[in-house]
Amino acid sequence: MAEPVLAIRNLVKRFGGVVATDELTLDVRCGELHALIGPNGAGKTTVIGQICGEIPPDSGSIAFAGADITRLSFAQRVKRGLSRTFQIVQLLDNDTALENIALAVQAAQGHSFRFWRNARLDRRITSPAHALLEQVGLPEDRGRVRASDLSHGERKQLELAIALAPNPRLLLLDEPMAGLGAAESLRMTEVLHGLKGRIPMLLVEHDMDAVFALADRVSVLVYGRCIASGLPGDIRADPAVREAYLTEEDGH
Amino acid sequence: MRSKAILALLLAGAIALPWIAEALGTPATTGVATRIAIYAIAAASLNLILGYGGLVSLGHAAYFGLGGYTVGILWEHFRLNEPFLGIVPGTAELLITFPAALLVGGVSAAIIGALSLRTSGIQFIMITLAFAQMVFFLFVSLAVYGGDDGLSVRRPNEFFGLNLRDPATIYWLSLGMLVLWLWIMGRIVRSRFGRVLEGIRQNERRMAAIGVSTYTYKLAAFTIAGMACAGAGALWANYARFVSPDMMHWTKSGEFMIMVILGGIGTLLGPVLGAVALVSLEFTLSGITEHWKLILGPILIVIVLFARKGLMSLFGRSGSGNG
Numbered sequence: 001m002a003e004p005v006l007a008i009r010n011l012v013k014r015f016g017g018v019v020a021t022d023e024l025t026l027d028v029r030c031g032e033l034h035a036l037i038g039p040n041g042a043g044k045t046t047v048i049g050q051i052c053g054e055i056p057p058d059s060g061s062i063a064f065a066g067a068d069i070t071r072l073s074f075a076q077r078v079k080r081g082l083s084r085t086f087q088i089v090q091l092l093d094n095d096t097a098l099e100n101i102a103l104a105v106q107a108a109q110g111h112s113f114r115f116w117r118n119a120r121l122d123r124r125i126t127s128p129a130h131a132l133l134e135q136v137g138l139p140e141d142r143g144r145v146r147a148s149d150l151s152h153g154e155r156k157q158l159e160l161a162i163a164l165a166p167n168p169r170l171l172l173l174d175e176p177m178a179g180l181g182a183a184e185s186l187r188m189t190e191v192l193h194g195l196k197g198r199i200p201m202l203l204v205e206h207d208m209d210a211v212f213a214l215a216d217r218v219s220v221l222v223y224g225r226c227i228a229s230g231l232p233g234d235i236r237a238d239p240a241v242r243e244a245y246l247t248e249e250d251g252h
Numbered sequence: 253m254r255s256k257a258i259l260a261l262l263l264a265g266a267i268a269l270p271w272i273a274e275a276l277g278t279p280a281t282t283g284v285a286t287r288i289a290i291y292a293i294a295a296a297s298l299n300l301i302l303g304y305g306g307l308v309s310l311g312h313a314a315y316f317g318l319g320g321y322t323v324g325i326l327w328e329h330f331r332l333n334e335p336f337l338g339i340v341p342g343t344a345e346l347l348i349t350f351p352a353a354l355l356v357g358g359v360s361a362a363i364i365g366a367l368s369l370r371t372s373g374i375q376f377i378m379i380t381l382a383f384a385q386m387v388f389f390l391f392v393s394l395a396v397y398g399g400d401d402g403l404s405v406r407r408p409n410e411f412f413g414l415n416l417r418d419p420a421t422i423y424w425l426s427l428g429m430l431v432l433w434l435w436i437m438g439r440i441v442r443s444r445f446g447r448v449l450e451g452i453r454q455n456e457r458r459m460a461a462i463g464v465s466t467y468t469y470k471l472a473a474f475t476i477a478g479m480a481c482a483g484a485g486a487l488w489a490n491y492a493r494f495v496s497p498d499m500m501h502w503t504k505s506g507e508f509m510i511m512v513i514l515g516g517i518g519t520l521l522g523p524v525l526g527a528v529a530l531v532s533l534e535f536t537l538s539g540i541t542e543h544w545k546l547i548l549g550p551i552l553i554v555i556v557l558f559a560r561k562g563l564m565s566l567f568g569r570s571g572s573g574n575g
Contacts, residue, residue, distance in 0.1 A: 104462040162461075
């Protein structure tokens with residue numbers, strides 16, 4: 001087996017008396033879509049925050065593409081090929097969809113200490129931006145709409161396009177389906193399916209249909225602790241998982 | 253295109269102003285216009301960080317004063333024929349004093365920025381204010397350069413044989429510098445750097461998520477803004493032929509901020525409009541009553557409440573920052 005693209009070892013994070021991440025060990029292998037599920041408050045977003053560098057862990061280590069990144073900043077990790085989306089979308093609301101993507105394309109091309117040429121007319125930025133817009137299934141004319149005027153589903157798609165701009169070596173997806181309607185959710189699933197195999201992904205998601213349609217492997221997080229990890233079929237059948245999570249979810 | 257024609261017309265009017273003032277028998281207008289042009293450079297430089305970068309600096313006048321004092325101190329040492337700190341000879345050449353002012357402004361902004369930008373929000377406002385007050389009190393206590401009383405620059409700098417004592421000449425020089433700075437700033441805000449700066453204002457977390465280390469970009473913008481403001485201060489020293497700690501008092505920083513907000517925050521020409529409005533309001537209102545600020549206050553409140561882009565809102569979308 002090849003070396004995992006992301007290797008989390010004994011990660012611990014406490015907030016006061018609450019243990020949000022409890023000795024978590026997790027691998028994302030090359031090419032796989034790894035789903036991280038768990039009930040509300042299980043600490044999934046805290047894990048994503050620690051992987052991307054927004055939340056410093058108390059102990060443990062995170063290795064990405066063979067190098068220890070535990071002490072690197074968010075931006076440094078992104079430069080190494082880590083990219084994420086947010087549960088609550090983070091966009092430049094005054095800018096158009098295309099401008100949002102263009103800025104991410106620009107950032108992926110190295111430093112921005114270029115003070116003279118008009119960035120909006122720079123084809124090295126605008127043409128990849130158009131391609132990314134298409135890749136996530138947003139129509140051309142929506143690209144010229146201000147991000148704040150897009151629908152919730154479109155904003156989720158836009159954020160995915162932004163996350164893809166740096167050609168990431170690992171994509172962290174924090175609830176990409178949250179708040180989406182059935183049709184939008186299906187479209188997002190299709191887009192992610194298209195990316196599968198090309199980019200390894202760690203998917204945090206509550207939509208179990210999407211998880212079991214997409215995931216190669218599933219890990220279950222409860223109270224910051226990984227209680228099970230394996231193939232989707234095995235996880236679905238695991239009695240401990242059913243006890244902690246799936247039955248409760250079925251009850252809705 | 254129509255807005256370009258209007259701009260060209262306005263510029264032509266601005267160039268012709270000294271002759272018009274002469275013809276109308278109000279030569280003092282040229283001096284007022286010079287003040288407006290110089291303040292507009294300072295306000296526009298603040299707008300680069302405040303309007304485009306979202307960095308609320310309440311100590312921007314420090315660089316205005318430092319630029320002015322660079323000219324003043326170099327003049328003083330030239331007059332006494334005694335090198336500054338025993339090494340730097342004094343000079344009255346604008347071609348030396350002006351770049352020197354930019355250098356002093358840039359280096360101080362880089363140092364102050366490097367420390368202040370580790371904070372954000374209210375803390376950033378307070379720390380920039382604190383640094384500016386430190387510089388202010390430093391010059392108040394520097395008795396060799398006049399302390400509280402300031403420093404006279406008896407003769408304006410030499411510049412290609414032009415007589416900068418002539419009100420029209422110093423006006424044209426200031427106007428030219430204003431146009432030059434607006435042109436440079438217009439390029440900067442549309443460049444890759446400018447896009448990053450605007451992104452930082454809108455959502456710093458998003459910028460980190462696309463791999464931008466925001467600190468260095470904020471520091472670069474802070475430094476550029478400090479340099480431009482020091483350039484305005486150097487012009488002021490030549491126009492007023494006097495520099496004093498008042499140039500860097502925190503109320504001066506406040507005035508620059510009012511110009512930016514009054515004229516249109518995050519727009520290229522807004523600060524110019526703000527400078528025109530504030531200086532002319534002061535000029536006319538102070539003629540009516542000595543409590544003119546009582547009238548200015550409500551005007552400011554109305555504009556801030558009803559026009560997010562200040563006076564630039566009057567000109568519709570064509571004048572907006574993204575244009």
